[in-house]
Amino acid sequence: MMYMWFIFIAIIILVVWLFSKSGNLLSSGNNDDALEILKQRFARGEISKEEYEERKAILEREL
Numbered sequence: 001m002m003y004m005w006f007i008f009i010a011i012i013i014l015v016v017w018l019f020s021k022s023g024n025l026l027s028s029g030n031n032d033d034a035l036e037i038l039k040q041r042f043a044r045g046e047i048s049k050e051e052y053e054e055r056k057a058i059l060e061r062e063l
Contacts, residue, residue, distance in 0.1 A: 035059050 035056065042052040 038047075038052060038055055038059065041047050042049070047055075
């Protein structure tokens, strides 16, 4: 019976971990992803320095 509880808890932990890695369950990585996209757009020259700094400030406030 003890092994059943161990397996049950391990499955729950695994499911939560998998969802958190994909970003579907927990949203902690959303701002990090947005900041990374912003950095890439700036590096490619799609946005100006001023626009980059404005958007970065907004994202950092939301952390």
